[in-house]
Amino acid sequence: MSHFQRTLVTGAAGRLGAQLRLSGTKLGKIVRLSALEPCQNLAPHEEDAPADLADFDAVSRAVEGCDAIVHMGGQAVEAPWKTILDSNISGGYNIYEAARRHGVKRIVYASSVHAIGFYERTQTIDGDVQTRPDSLYGVSKTFVENLARYYFDKFGIETVCLRIGSSFEKPTDRRHLITWLSFDDCRQLVEKCLSAPRVGFMVAYGMSNNSEAFWDNRTAAVLGYKPKDSADAYRDEIFARTEQGDPNDPAVRYQGGSFCADGHFEDKNR
DSSP, X not given: OOOOSEEEEETTTSHHHHHHGGGGGGSOSEEEEEOSSOOSSOOTTEEEOOOOTTOHHHHHHHHTTOSEEEEOOSOOSOOOHHHHIIIIIIHHHHHHHHHHHHTOOEEEEEEEGGGSTTXXXXXXXXXXXXXXXXXXXXXXXXXXXXXXXXXXXXHOOEEEEEEEOBOSSSOOSTTHHHXXXXXXXXXXXXXXXXXXXXXXXEEEEEOOSOSSOSBOOHHHHHTTOOOOOOGGGGHHHHHHHOOOOOTTSHHHHBTTTHHHHSXXXXXXTO
């Protein structure tokens, strides 16, 4: 159970933000929701604080009075540089600077596999490896991870950076058999990040109990995270309707999948 009085959840209208609302007061005694548009059907323990992450004043108002933040908001896939810059990079800075000014104690940050996407799938890595982003989106995730490190070392704001794999209702391709994070396990992982007595600065991976894994996730185990779901339950179904890819295709060779195979976003959209 979270010991925080008021927790802000950004990206509250997104896929994972909406799932986190099901955690109720496990996130905080009061949960403040923030998205670009007002959130609907508020529960008694919920507050609404719409904000554009690129607008520091709006972010500051959303953060004021909170002692923890679950930062799920921002651009969720590759996009033009200006979109990435405003939503993820400036937005990430605005969250941390507002947190510093308002005395927030802990942040849970939704980082991504795409921060380390160019490691080969034959490698097993942990949270201490050098980042290898596979996209502008991935670059933005590494930026905020470094921002989190800076704000912990200099100002003592604790952060767990969760490099989330593939969090959907169920896995849909062969790579997901390795990277899948179920919604239930996602909620448990975030809850553990908020209930742990101390986290310092930590990088952990968002993955369920899949028999195949790219990642050594001992740091998540330190939090008490014990995933209950596994992509293995979908293995036969996925193998029956998909073909083995070319091992030399970057989408197969590297952990970031199709993000590694795609060209530079700006070139494709000129």
